Amino acid sequence: MEHDADILIAGGGLNGPALALALAQGGLRVIVVDARPAPARAEAGFDGRAYALALASKRLLTMIGLWDSLADKVQPMRQIKASDGHAGQGASPLFLHFDSAEIEEGPMGFMLEDRHLYRAFLQAMQTTPGITLISGETVVAQQPAPTGVSVTLASGRVLTAGLLVGCDGRGSGVAARAGIRRQGWGYDQTALVTAVWHEKDHEGTAQQFFMPSGPLAILPLPGGHHSSIVWSESTAAATAIQALDDAAYLAALRPRFGDFLGQIKLAGIRFTYPLSLSLAERFVAPRVALVGDAAHGVHPIAGQGLNLGLRDVGALAEVLIEAMRRGEDLGAIDVLERYQRWRRFDATALALGMDTVNRLFSNDNPLLRLGRDLGMGLVSSLPGLRRGFMRQAAGLSGDLPKLLRGQPI
Ligand SMILES: Cc1cc2nc3c(=O)[nH]c(=O)nc-3n(C[C@H](O)[C@H](O)[C@H](O)COP(=O)(O)OP(=O)(O)OC[C@H]3O[C@@H](n4cnc5c(N)ncnc54)[C@H](O)[C@@H]3O)c2cc1C
Known part of the structure; x- marks a missing residue:
């Protein structure tokens, strides 16, 4: 049976486009269906929403041909400082x-x-042979069968593929x-998300203050x-x-933020995101695979959500392209397994790790506070341990897919 595509991706947020590009460049035919109309998102102005992309994620974006167009829009994170804090008291001396x-x-x-990342994805999807983007359409039903999967859209259109990949976010x-x-x-x-202008130059330093009510x-x-x-x-x-x-929002932020960057002003749209942990019990089913937040929605405490998703993208693209070269059925359960x-162990371990860090730090218990201050002091004083943490933050540890090592599949 001839399918409409080798792979149908439900969800064109961020992981969906990344996967589509990696697969199409490997020679597969891909359809991406996204509920949000692409033009609306691509035309967004500055709203302060931004991601901390690990070094390994940069390598994947380079391998799928996006980085050159993004290189002048990124801010390298040269330093990361994390400290225990209390509103109005500044950071603890051990950080x-x-x-x-x-x-x-x-x-x-x-x-x-x-906005820059999404625009680059959209442009690349529109110009890469082998990708068809259907935006403003919703997947409402799926029917796996021995030879393929048929997918029904809200408009009534039915598409068939060898495999359906859910990149449709936490509520997959x-x-x-x-x-x-x-x-x-x-x-x-709940995370309050915005952007601020500040008087002094941040010099590429990211700061994380662990307050009893949650991290800033x-x-x-x-x-x-x-x-x-x-x-x-x-x-x-x-x-x-x-x-x-x-004005009152800024007055509430100021004592938490402190004065290390001089005067501050609000500079972005103000969003809120309720925070939750959401892990799929399995990442695959007959003719179905899950990628990104559809598989694991984590706490943003270390800005790892998208980085984790891009690891899934690298791993699934590698498994599928190698299976195609061997002539295997891409939706067969042994390929998907x-x-x-x-990916399942790595993603689950990181999600639970973020959960533990959040619980340990979003707490005013004096003993826990002493313990974590001493822990931070210890890591700071041991260069080997510190470098291990840095390699972890850069996404360089673990069994990395080729694209995240900067190698072609
Ligand atoms: C406050 C906050 C800060 C964050 N900061 C960072 C950070 O610094 N670094 C980092 O790595 N990560 C960060 N993250 C996490 C990151 O935003 C997510 O991991 C990432 O956006 C997930 O991408 P995704 O493509 O898997 O899902 P989503 O971005 O949720 O995209 C899902 C897409 O699926 C579409 N869709 C849904 N249902 C259907 C359907 N039935 N049919 C068709 N389409 C459908 C939606 O329209 C949407 O476009 C942060 C998250 C939050 C909340």
Whole structure:
């Protein structure tokens, strides 16, 4: 039976386009269906939404041909500082300080705005042979069969492929329809997300203050005087802060932010995201695979969500392209299980690790505070341990797919 595509990807957020490009460049025919109309997202102005991309993710974006067009829009993260803090009291004297100069691979990561990343993905999808993008359309049903999977869109159109990949985010309908259950919990925390202008140059330093109510991340954007803010609070406090006018919002942020960057002003749209952990019990089912947040939605405490998703992208693309070269059926469960074996443990371990860090730090217990301050002091004083953490932050540890090592598949 001739299918409409080798692979149908439900979801064209960020991981969907990355996977489509990697697969099409490997010689596969791909259809991407995205519920959001592409033009609306591509035309977004500066809104402060940005990602911390690990060095390994940069390598994948380079291998799929995106980095050249992004290189002048990223801010290298040269240093990362993390400290225990209390609003109004400043950072604790014991803090973690990671300096990229200590590892030979270069900056541990790069800050990149959502609008630039999405635009680059859209342009590449539109110009890469083998990719068909259907945007403003929703996948509503799927029917796996021995020879392929048929997928129904809200418009009634039916498409067939050898494999359906769910890149449809935390509430993945592809996973639910495949009978894949999810485990997870809320944190009763909500992230307030915005951008600020500041008087002094951030010099490429990312800051993370661990407050009892949740972490505050201050992430450097290009130009030196803008930073993206991810400020976690209890949901009740975040709701109250989000309801404030800009002046009162800034007044609430200022004591948490401190004065190390001089005067600050709000510079982005103000968003909120409820924080939760959501892990799919399996990453594959007959003729179905899950990638990115559809497989694992993690706490943004270390900015690892998209980086984890891009590891899935690299692993699934490698498994499928090698299976194609061997003439295997791409939707066969033994092929898909290679992907699951590769990614499920790593993603689950990281998700639970982020969960533990959040619980340990979003807490005002004096004993826990002393323990984590001493822990941070210890890591700071041991260069070997510190370099290990830096390689982890750069996404260089573990069994990396080829694209994340900077090698072609
Ligand atoms: C506050 C915050 C800060 C973050 N910061 C970082 C960071 O610094 N670094 C980092 O690595 N990660 C970060 N993340 C995580 C990152 O945003 C996510 O991991 C990433 O966006 C997930 O991408 P995705 O493509 O898997 O899913 P999504 O971006 O959720 O995309 C899913 C897509 O699927 C589409 N869709 C849904 N249902 C259907 C359907 N039925 N049919 C068709 N299409 C459908 C949607 O329209 C959407 O376009 C952060 C997250 C939050 C909340």
